[in-house]
Amino acid sequence: MTVQTNVAERIMVALDFAEAGEARKLVESLKGIPCYMKVGMQLFYSAGPQFVLDLKEQGYKVFLDLKMHDIPNTVKGGSESVTRLGVDMFNIHAAGGKGMMEAALEGVDKALAGGGIANGGVKPIVIGVTQLTSTSRTVMNDEIGLAGTVEDAVIRYAKLALASGLNGVVASPLEVTQIKAACGSGFVTVTPGIRPAGSAIGDQSRVMTPAEAFAQGTDYVVIGRPITAADNPRTALEQIIESIQQ
Numbered sequence: 528m529t530v531q532t533n534v535a536e537r538i539m540v541a542l543d544f545a546e547a548g549e550a551r552k553l554v555e556s557l558k559g560i561p562c563y564m565k566v567g568m569q570l571f572y573s574a575g576p577q578f579v580l581d582l583k584e585q586g587y588k589v590f591l592d593l594k595m596h597d598i599p600n601t602v603k604g605g606s607e608s609v610t611r612l613g614v615d616m617f618n619i620h621a622a623g624g625k626g627m628m629e630a631a632l633e634g635v636d637k638a639l640a641g642g643g644i645a646n647g648g649v650k651p652i653v654i655g656v657t658q659l660t661s662t663s664r665t666v667m668n669d670e671i672g673l674a675g676t677v678e679d680a681v682i683r684y685a686k687l688a689l690a691s692g693l694n695g696v697v698a699s700p701l702e703v704t705q706i707k708a709a710c711g712s713g714f715v716t717v718t719p720g721i722r723p724a725g726s727a728i729g730d731q732s733r734v735m736t737p738a739e740a741f742a743q744g745t746d747y748v749v750i751g752r753p754i755t756a757a758d759n760p761r762t763a764l765e766q767i768i769e770s771i772q773q
């Protein structure tokens with residue numbers, strides 16, 4: 528099939544694997560499709576920075592999803608380290624507050640000023656995690672102890688991320704319209720919780736199909752198991768791209 532580059536580049540494949548070998552096999556099976564690769568904590572904690580450097584070497588854009596959440600000084604240091612790896616995007620929890628988010632950006636600037644960035648000094652897109660897409664209103668209200676609707680909490684976090692100087696947020700596609708209205712169309716939305724029609728929802732709670740998510744105006748969709756756990760991941764990704772193009 529002909530893959531429209533602009534669609535593929537906005538699909539982030541979540542490489543949630545236990546070790547580098549399995550992840551490499553998946554990357555190999557998708558060769559030639561210019562999708563974004565997302566490395567999360569499972570793979571990063573086992574395969575380490577080298578896996579990220581290898582993906583960059585192969586020409587992929589990389590979203591390093593480590594969801595940092597710590598005291599400002601520690602997040603500043605973490606952000607400096609991941610920026611040095613040359614990642615194109617990384618994320619931190621908006622719940623860490625304005626001081627923590629601002630410190631992350633200071634870490635980025637420090638790394639860029641210091642030079643020696645693995646992919647030539649590209650400034651990474653820094654994204655705030657709002658409410659995880661696995662979080663339902665009941666969990667948010669009764670377990671986490673935040674009152675109100677999930678949408679309200681997401682918008683509050685998005686506004687705080689914007690005020691802190693971040694480039695965008697991770698949220699469910701159900702909240703994209705409101706985020707863009709509150710923070711502007713240029714404020715980047717990255718949306719996991721994507722399930723092609725008929726696929727298992729698993730531990731996600733707030734979901735949409737890939738085509739529906741793009742119809743909301745999202746910038747990027749994050750898709751893991753519907754691709755990585757498919758019998759044929761390449762066919763699964765191609766079908767997703769086709770469903771969006773239609």
Ligand SMILES: O=C(O)c1cc(=O)[nH]c(=O)n1[C@@H]1O[C@H](COP(=O)(O)O)[C@@H](O)[C@H]1O
Pocket residue numbers: 541543567592594618656658659660661697698719720721729731749750751752753
């Ligand atoms: O930051 C993320 O990428 C993220 C945030 C969020 O709220 N929900 C969420 O599912 N994710 C990630 O998106 C991916 C979704 O994977 P699947 O549920 O397998 O499609 C996983 O790697 C999650 O860690």
